[in-house]
Amino acid sequence: MKTIRPFLIALTLILGFSSCSDSEDDPIIIDDNPLSDYVMLTAIVSNTHSVEIYSEAQQAFTVGYNELFLRIKDESSDTYISNADISWKPMMHMTEMMHSCPTSSISVTENASVYKGYAVFQMPGNSEEYWEMEVEFTIDGQSYYVSEHIEVTAPTDGNQRVSVFMGSDETRYVLAMMPLEPEVAVNDIAAMLFKMENMISFPIVENYRVNIDPRMPGMGNHSSPNNEPLVYDAESKSYQGKLSLTMTGYWKINMILKNESSEVIKGEEVTDDNESSSLYFELEF
Amino acid sequence: MKINSNLGRFSLGEIAPGNKVLVLAYLCLFPLFGQLYGQEFQMDSLTQTILPVSLEEVILISSYKKSLEHNSHHKPLSTLDEYLESSKKVNLIKRGAYAWEPILNDMGTERLAVTIDGMRIFGACTDRMDPITSYVDVSNLSDVHVTGGQQGAKQGATIGGAIDLRLEKSNFRPLDWTASIETGFESNNMAQIVGGELNYSNEQFYLDTDIIYRKADNYVDGNGEEIAYSQFEKYNLSANAGYKVAEGKQFLASFIFDEARDVGYPALPMDVSLARALIGSVSWEQSNFIGEFEQWETKLYANSITHVMDDSQRPDVPIRMDMPGWSDTYGYFSQAQLKLDDHTLLLKLDGFYNRSLAEMTMYPNDPNQQEMFMLTWPDVRTLNTGFYGEDTIGLQGGTLKLSTRATFQGFNVADSFGLNSLRIFYPEMEQRQTRFLKSVAAQFHKKFKTVHFTGGVSYGDRAPTVSEGFGFYLFNSFDNHDYIGNPDLKNEKALEAKLKLSVPLEKLSLGLDANYFHTMDYIIGEISPNLDVMTIGAEGVKVYNNLDYAALYNLGLDAGYKFSPALDLSGTVTYHRGKDQDDRNLPFISPLSYAAQLQYGNGSFSGSFSMRGAADQVNFNPEFGEDRTAAYTVFSASLGKTFSIQKDKMLVKAGVENMFDTFYSTYTDWNNIPRMGRNFYMTVSYAIN
Numbered sequence: 001m002k003t004i005r006p007f008l009i010a011l012t013l014i015l016g017f018s019s020c021s022d023s024e025d026d027p028i029i030i031d032d033n034p035l036s037d038y039v040m041l042t043a044i045v046s047n048t049h050s051v052e053i054y055s056e057a058q059q060a061f062t063v064g065y066n067e068l069f070l071r072i073k074d075e076s077s078d079t080y081i082s083n084a085d086i087s088w089k090p091m092m093h094m095t096e097m098m099h100s101c102p103t104s105s106i107s108v109t110e111n112a113s114v115y116k117g118y119a120v121f122q123m124p125g126n127s128e129e130y131w132e133m134e135v136e137f138t139i140d141g142q143s144y145y146v147s148e149h150i151e152v153t154a155p156t157d158g159n160q161r162v163s164v165f166m167g168s169d170e171t172r173y174v175l176a177m178m179p180l181e182p183e184v185a186v187n188d189i190a191a192m193l194f195k196m197e198n199m200i201s202f203p204i205v206e207n208y209r210v211n212i213d214p215r216m217p218g219m220g221n222h223s224s225p226n227n228e229p230l231v232y233d234a235e236s237k238s239y240q241g242k243l244s245l246t247m248t249g250y251w252k253i254n255m256i257l258k259n260e261s262s263e264v265i266k267g268e269e270v271t272d273d274n275e276s277s278s279l280y281f282e283l284e285f
Numbered sequence: 286m287k288i289n290s291n292l293g294r295f296s297l298g299e300i301a302p303g304n305k306v307l308v309l310a311y312l313c314l315f316p317l318f319g320q321l322y323g324q325e326f327q328m329d330s331l332t333q334t335i336l337p338v339s340l341e342e343v344i345l346i347s348s349y350k351k352s353l354e355h356n357s358h359h360k361p362l363s364t365l366d367e368y369l370e371s372s373k374k375v376n377l378i379k380r381g382a383y384a385w386e387p388i389l390n391d392m393g394t395e396r397l398a399v400t401i402d403g404m405r406i407f408g409a410c411t412d413r414m415d416p417i418t419s420y421v422d423v424s425n426l427s428d429v430h431v432t433g434g435q436q437g438a439k440q441g442a443t444i445g446g447a448i449d450l451r452l453e454k455s456n457f458r459p460l461d462w463t464a465s466i467e468t469g470f471e472s473n474n475m476a477q478i479v480g481g482e483l484n485y486s487n488e489q490f491y492l493d494t495d496i497i498y499r500k501a502d503n504y505v506d507g508n509g510e511e512i513a514y515s516q517f518e519k520y521n522l523s524a525n526a527g528y529k530v531a532e533g534k535q536f537l538a539s540f541i542f543d544e545a546r547d548v549g550y551p552a553l554p555m556d557v558s559l560a561r562a563l564i565g566s567v568s569w570e571q572s573n574f575i576g577e578f579e580q581w582e583t584k585l586y587a588n589s590i591t592h593v594m595d596d597s598q599r600p601d602v603p604i605r606m607d608m609p610g611w612s613d614t615y616g617y618f619s620q621a622q623l624k625l626d627d628h629t630l631l632l633k634l635d636g637f638y639n640r641s642l643a644e645m646t647m648y649p650n651d652p653n654q655q656e657m658f659m660l661t662w663p664d665v666r667t668l669n670t671g672f673y674g675e676d677t678i679g680l681q682g683g684t685l686k687l688s689t690r691a692t693f694q695g696f697n698v699a700d701s702f703g704l705n706s707l708r709i710f711y712p713e714m715e716q717r718q719t720r721f722l723k724s725v726a727a728q729f730h731k732k733f734k735t736v737h738f739t740g741g742v743s744y745g746d747r748a749p750t751v752s753e754g755f756g757f758y759l760f761n762s763f764d765n766h767d768y769i770g771n772p773d774l775k776n777e778k779a780l781e782a783k784l785k786l787s788v789p790l791e792k793l794s795l796g797l798d799a800n801y802f803h804t805m806d807y808i809i810g811e812i813s814p815n816l817d818v819m820t821i822g823a824e825g826v827k828v829y830n831n832l833d834y835a836a837l838y839n840l841g842l843d844a845g846y847k848f849s850p851a852l853d854l855s856g857t858v859t860y861h862r863g864k865d866q867d868d869r870n871l872p873f874i875s876p877l878s879y880a881a882q883l884q885y886g887n888g889s890f891s892g893s894f895s896m897r898g899a900a901d902q903v904n905f906n907p908e909f910g911e912d913r914t915a916a917y918t919v920f921s922a923s924l925g926k927t928f929s930i931q932k933d934k935m936l937v938k939a940g941v942e943n944m945f946d947t948f949y950s951t952y953t954d955w956n957n958i959p960r961m962g963r964n965f966y967m968t969v970s971y972a973i974n
Contacts, residue, residue: 246709
């Protein structure tokens with residue numbers, strides 16, 4: 001046993017050191033704001049609370065799919081509220097009418113004071129028309145309501161990432177591309193499809209299919225091989241497919257949306273005479 | 286003489302490798318001062334020549350070489366391409382007036398091992414606009430060794446054979462200073478050629494330097510039409526040095542710098558703004574080696590090629606693009622001979638590492654759009670290690686040569702951007718692959734009285750080229766298709782049989798040369814109807830594939846008649862055929878062709894009259910962009926005279942090519958681009974004594 005002991009001590013020391021260095025690599029998060037690396041797009045301030053809305057990569061609310069993070073600050077104690085029950089409703093105030101947009105429900109992330117959801121803005125605001133973000137939350141049985149104008153801008157590159165259209169079934173749909181870092185490779189592409197039931201309700205549409213045909217209008221409108229149509233994935237509630245991009249540059253992803261019975265809801269084949277589908281996304285890199 | 290002794294003590298071995306370029310530049314300049322101080326010059330006869338050889342003809346070529354004088358070629362300062370074209374075996378694919386691509390036994394770059402003094406070099410152009418032969422010039426070369434089929438396996442894995450461009454060297458001959466200046470002019474494309482060489486050689490040290498500059502405008506075809514974008518400009522500098530460390534031990538170094546600018550390719554949609562090669566080597570030669578081994582030669586070499594294809598000179602293009610490419614190769618070989626009774630053994634170890642990268646950037650007509658970028662060669666690293674052995678066995682009245690090669694070749698697609706691009710087509714594609722290549726050959730030569738008979742059988746294979754394996758949307762303007770490489774290609778293998786007979790009679794000599802290649806897994810691009818083209822205006826996409834097999838036959842007959850020691854007539858007729866397993870014609874197979882030459886030479890005066898032509902190309906294949914090329918015959922003539930001016934000598938040579946201004950194009954002319962019409966030329970060589 002005597003001979004073994006030094007080894008055990010050595011082993012203990014090694015393990016001890018290595019675990020020390022481990023904990024240095026991953027310090028316990030004691031930061032006040034776990035979203036300090038994120039961009040705060042807006043803070044909706046009321047008398048008692050302020051609702052902060054963040055984005056990981058975006059600099060502003062942008063037309064299309066927005067993944068957003070929320071925090072609720074108690075102004076009196078300067079602390080963030082955990083496990084609140086939150087709902088939201090962005091409203092577009094048009095000159096003639098009002099409507100909302102597709103949104104997810106809001107869930108708590110791993111950090112109980114950070115909440116997460118997405119919103120798909122169909123259009124930007126302008127001088128006469130604006131979006132208003134309405135947020136309701138309940139803390140300890142007490143309900144609160146805040147709202148504020150938000151500025152939703154068109155993407156800086158002008159490329160289309162969301163399409164709002166009337167389908168052949170006389171239903172209005174919203175099809176939004178999920179964020180994509182395009183590469184010259186086979187890319188995983190995902191999109192979400194919503195049906196506009198009324199001005200407020202945009203449920204997710206399941207089990208449709210989106211055929212894609214990426215083209216480069218700047219170069220003879222050529223296509224790329226081995227693309228795979230976007231099919232519904234129940235787990236993520238989105239449509240997932242494969243997008244091949246053979247070179248950098250501007251790509252137009254022409255699409256045809258089909259319902260469960262393979263009837264065309266929107267979009268046309270690209271042919272020699274028809275350069276583009278009426279349903280498309282755009283990418284540039 | 287002070288300079289001489291300085292040079293004599295100069296040793297390259299003491300210089301750090303990084304300074305070699307500087308040293309070589311210094312060595313290039315140094316002798317120029319020698320010239321100014323009035324050293325003694327002699328004219329070293331330039332002995333560029335092309336002879337189709339197989340092993341037993343190596344001796345013949347050197348004896349032929351000695352009798353051959355500088356003025357023996359009808360046009361001494363013609364391009365290397367024209368020299369190659371005058372050979373019986375080599376044909377050249379032409380995309381313009383410059384950088385023709387040699388083909389041997391109906392096989393091009395991918396099936397040949399083309400080397401410079403045994404060094405492997407790979408062009409940097411994805412569209413094969415820069416064959417290796419475009420990076421040397423006649424000023425550098427002493428001769429070109431052409432070996433058919435597996436007889437060329439000494440240089441590397443090959444199917445069609447090997448073309449070794451051998452550099453001219455003074456080789457410790459006690460010539461002292463030698464120099465010459467040459468200039469030439471051609472009327473058709475206003476080509477101007479200026480060249481010179483300055484050499485110093487004694488028994489311990491030699492240094493050869495030469496320079497050549499060529500500039501040509503557009504040429505004019507037989508109908509008087511100017512062929513736009515057929516201009517070119519190039520210069521080439523080279524230096525060779527040798528130092529004898531001790532008797533039978535010598536250190537050699539060579540360096541070539543070649544640069545072409547503003548090269549037009551009338552048959553293609555793009556031109557070349559820059560094609561540059563830096564080619565260098567150092568070698569050690571020792572007459573004795575371990576034990577009975579002798580003639581030990583070891584060479585280390587490196588070369589770097591930059592090739593910039595662009596369309597900036599073309600007024601109307603659907604889209605502007607740049608296509609630069611780079612190819613760097615580092616290699617070595619070491620060989621030694623062993624003579625045992627009737628056996629002469631040659632063992633050679635060789636290897637190279639090549640890096641091929643090419644990219645394509647397209648500039649959209651809408652300036653707000655991003656540039657379109659792709660890697661057309663995805664930084665492919667090729668590592669090749671081979672062993673070659675041959676045994677020449679002396680038999681009664683004949684020889685038997687057995688040879689074999691074993692090669693490992695590994696590919697690594699080093700750029701992840703490029704790898705991901707290719708994985709669009711081949712999702713399961715591995716980043717690395719290794720191939721094993723092999724070759725075995727037996728050749729028998731026997732002399733029956735005066736008749737020489739040579740027969741041989743062999744088997745060999747080759748790995749796909751970078752383009753064939755990893756090319757990404759390479760546009761081929763000949764068949765108007767985009768080509769996609771295929772990393773899953775099998776090695777191409779060929780069974781080859783050949784037969785050669787030469788019958789020298791008293792004044793008449795007759796020769797027959799035939800070979801047959803049964804090529805299994807022949808690599809060629811096949812239409813892939815489901816793929817969409819990338820290039821605007823292209824008809825479709827082809828993917829490289831293995832055919833079951835292809836069969837190629839080559840048959841050549843030649844005859845010569847000596848009227849007198851000064852006057853002789855020679856002629857050749859060749860027939861070629863190539864088809865695949867479904868009897869489809871393969872592309873770039875020569876129709877029946879013929880050539881004849883009447884040559885006169887007595888000391889100071891020489892003259893020649895020659896004819897060259899081909900029958901209708903009946904076996905063509907539109908699938909590969911071919912059409913029926915019409916028959917043609919063209920005639921040329923030349924006259925030369927050597928003058929003595931005091932102690933100096935001057936050679937003036939003048940001639941006319943295509944004297945009847947025939948409008949024609951050959952099966953090797955890319956997109957049927959017409960060949961040059963009537964062309965007068967004159968060259969003047971001056972040797973200072």
